[in-house]
Amino acid sequence: MELPMLTVGEYSLVYNMLSFCIASMVFSGLFFIIAKDRIAPQYRMSVILSTIVVSIAGYHYFRIFGSWEAAYVIEGANYVASGKPFNDAYRYMDWLLTVPLLVVELLLLCSVAAEKKEGLIFNTVVATVLMLVFGYLGETSGGSSLTDSRGIYGFLSTIPFVYIVWVLWNEVSVAMADKEGHLKVLYRNIRFLLIFTWGYYPIVYMAPFIMDAASATVNVQVGYTIADVAAKAGYGCLIYAIAKAKSDEDGYVMA
Amino acid sequence: MELPMLTVGEYSLVYNMLSFCIASMVFSGLFFIIAKDRIAPQYRMSVILSTIVVSIAGYHYFRIFGSWEAAYVIEGANYVASGKPFNDAYRYMDWLLTVPLLVVELLLLCSVAAEKKEGLIFNTVVATVLMLVFGYLGETSGGSSLTDSRGIYGFLSTIPFVYIVWVLWNEVSVAMADKEGHLKVLYRNIRFLLIFTWGYYPIVYMAPFIMDAASATVNVQVGYTIADVAAKAGYGCLIYAIAKAKSDEDGYVMA
Numbered sequence: 001m002e003l004p005m006l007t008v009g010e011y012s013l014v015y016n017m018l019s020f021c022i023a024s025m026v027f028s029g030l031f032f033i034i035a036k037d038r039i040a041p042q043y044r045m046s047v048i049l050s051t052i053v054v055s056i057a058g059y060h061y062f063r064i065f066g067s068w069e070a071a072y073v074i075e076g077a078n079y080v081a082s083g084k085p086f087n088d089a090y091r092y093m094d095w096l097l098t099v100p101l102l103v104v105e106l107l108l109l110c111s112v113a114a115e116k117k118e119g120l121i122f123n124t125v126v127a128t129v130l131m132l133v134f135g136y137l138g139e140t141s142g143g144s145s146l147t148d149s150r151g152i153y154g155f156l157s158t159i160p161f162v163y164i165v166w167v168l169w170n171e172v173s174v175a176m177a178d179k180e181g182h183l184k185v186l187y188r189n190i191r192f193l194l195i196f197t198w199g200y201y202p203i204v205y206m207a208p209f210i211m212d213a214a215s216a217t218v219n220v221q222v223g224y225t226i227a228d229v230a231a232k233a234g235y236g237c238l239i240y241a242i243a244k245a246k247s248d249e250d251g252y253v254m255a
Numbered sequence: 256m257e258l259p260m261l262t263v264g265e266y267s268l269v270y271n272m273l274s275f276c277i278a279s280m281v282f283s284g285l286f287f288i289i290a291k292d293r294i295a296p297q298y299r300m301s302v303i304l305s306t307i308v309v310s311i312a313g314y315h316y317f318r319i320f321g322s323w324e325a326a327y328v329i330e331g332a333n334y335v336a337s338g339k340p341f342n343d344a345y346r347y348m349d350w351l352l353t354v355p356l357l358v359v360e361l362l363l364l365c366s367v368a369a370e371k372k373e374g375l376i377f378n379t380v381v382a383t384v385l386m387l388v389f390g391y392l393g394e395t396s397g398g399s400s401l402t403d404s405r406g407i408y409g410f411l412s413t414i415p416f417v418y419i420v421w422v423l424w425n426e427v428s429v430a431m432a433d434k435e436g437h438l439k440v441l442y443r444n445i446r447f448l449l450i451f452t453w454g455y456y457p458i459v460y461m462a463p464f465i466m467d468a469a470s471a472t473v474n475v476q477v478g479y480t481i482a483d484v485a486a487k488a489g490y491g492c493l494i495y496a497i498a499k500a501k502s503d504e505d506g507y508v509m510a
Contacts, residue, residue: 033289041293041509048289056282063274083329089267093275097282 003071003081004213011072011079014221018065021225025058028233032240040252043243049105050236053098057232060094061225063087068221091224092136098232099132100125106168106190109242110175124167127160134160135205144208144216154205165198183249186242193238197231258326258336259468266327266334269476273320276480280313283488287495295507298498304360305491308353312487315349316480318342323476346479347391353487354387355380361423361445364497365430379422382415389415390460399463399471409460420453438504441497448493452486 032051039047064087071086072079103124112120138153145151169191176187204223208216261269287306294302319342326341327334358379367375393408400406424446431442459478463471 036289045290045293048286051289052282052286055285056278059278059281060274085263085267085329087267087271089271090274093271093278096275097278 002213003086004217005081006072006079006214006218008074008077008079010214010218014068014218014225015065017222017225018061018068021229022058022061022065024229024233025054025061028236029054029058032236035240038247038254039240039243040247040250042250043109043246046105046109046239047236047243049101049108050232050239053101053105054232054236056097056101057094057228060090061228064090088139089136092132092139094228095132095135096129099128102231102235103128103164103168105239106194107171109239110171112171120167120171124164127164131157131160131164138205144213146206146209150205150208154202158202161198161202165194168194183242183245186238186245190235190238190242193230193235197227197235200227200230257468258341259472260336261327261334261469261473263329263332263334265469265473269323269473269480270320272477272480273316273323276484277313277316277320279484279488280309280316283491284309284313287491290495293502293509294495294498295502295505297505298364298501301360301364301494302491302498304356304363305487305494308356308360309487309491311352311356312349312483315345316483319345343394344391347387347394349483350387350390351384354383357486357490358383358419358423360494361449362426364494365426367426375422375426379419382418386412386415386419393460399468401461401464405463409457413457416453416457420450423449438497438500441493441500445490445493445497448485448490452482452490455482455485 029051032047032054036044036047036051067084067087067090070084071082073082104121107117107121107124134153134157138150138157141149141153143150143153172187172191172194176184176191179187200223204220204227207219207223211219284306287302287309291299291302291306322339322342322345325339326337328337359376362372362376362379389408389412393405393412396404396408398405398408427442427446427449431439431446434442455478459475459482462474462478466474
């Protein structure tokens with residue numbers, strides 16, 4: 001995709017959101033590392049995986065930030081393409097690593113029965129890879145309408161996407177059924193966050209269908225960034241809260 | 256080897272795979288550091304060695320990434336050689352450190368009998384050095400066919416290669432024999448991963464025998480990168496899983 005000319009305001013909005021995202025990822029990760037031993041050992045793996053997820057995302061946003069800076073030069077009152085391509089693929093490299101980890105993290109916390117856990121993890125990880133490969137092909141195809149390559153790959157990507165969301169929704173619902181009080185509220189929140197953040201990605205993907213190139217570029221960058229902050233750092237905080245509540249319930253006391 | 260002209264897609268594929276590899280190495284390393292104390296002390300050395308292996312690889316891929324960026328400039332719709340050489344030798348410097356560590360790591364986990372362990376480690380480490388020296392000579396000789404310097408050094412490198420794979424296969428098979436259930440499956444997986452990843456390197460090495468320069472460059476870079484991610488980060492995760500399963504079996508409980 002050719003990079004469109006942006007106003008200073010448009011360019012800076014993306015720039016600042018990317019920086020905000022780096023800070024969110026890196027320092028939520030620092031929090032998880034420091035606070036990890038407040039969680040009982042049997043629930044700690046989810047928090048460890050959160051740490052890895054936000055660290056990987058922090059690395060990629062650092063790269064995306066650098067690529068965004070290099071892709072534009074200021075010219076009068078506007079930013080124009082510098083000739084260096086903006087590498088959107090970083091997001092997909094990131095998701096290829098982090099989405100399977102996020103899925104595993106949630107399944108761990110749902111205490112899925114041992115005999116079906118491995119099969120479920122395998123299926124959802126395969127679905128994740130399919131979803132991202134189709135998404136990447138659509139995103140980099142240069143298409144921008146519902147009926148061209150962006151639309152077709154987007155549709156194909158939606159099939160595994162729906163499967164993963166359906167599996168996770170079900171497992172959280174099952175895990176929630178026998179919980180009470182505060183813990184039940186936390187499970188309900190994470191189920192809501194799941195639908196909210198995952199549901200947001202396809203909407204962002206569709207931005208070029210209805211907008212001019214400049215608006216679409218800004219909305220895609222800002223939209224994915226907000227979704228990633230919520231789905232990784234925000235989600236990690238909720239996972240931490242659930243693990244802490246379970247630890248308290250089990251009477252865990254830090255050494 | 257002269258660097259061939261590449262399309263934006265070819266150049267970007269290598270670029271993104273190198274970045275993906277950096278993330279895989281660095282953050283699997285972070286995981287091993289954080290999760291290490293979930294492993295019983297007697298199995299922990301393998302996980303510590305994994306951490307060192309992926310860290311060394313992360314460093315070298317950081318260098319390779321920088322070298323790749325510097326070696327090309329965009330010119331119209333293509334990437335052409337900038338005049339700065341692309342330093343492929345980083346890989347061999349990396350392997351010279353990491354391959355002996357990977358071999359030792361696996362032998363440790365196989366609980367090789369004490370009286371033959373040191374001899375076995377010595378022999379495989381010597382074989383590793385021979386394998387890599389011949390491989391390096393072939394890779395940097397400028398040859399590109401089965402009958403020139405690339406082919407001849409490749410053949411010489413294959414002799415110690417076959418010896419190492421044969422030793423490791425045997426030791427894993429012996430270690431596997433008295434295991435049961437989940438642990439046996441994990442040992443079978445690591446034996447499979449061993450053959451799959453090690454077997455992949457010679458195939459990548461042979462790419463220039465059958466392809467034009469641009470395809471060969473892309474395939475060699477992407478191929479070695481995938482092999483390294485599997486043989487170091489992926490292998491490290493499996494080693495972790497085996498060490499964890501053995502710790503659980505011994506009734507290890509985190510302090």
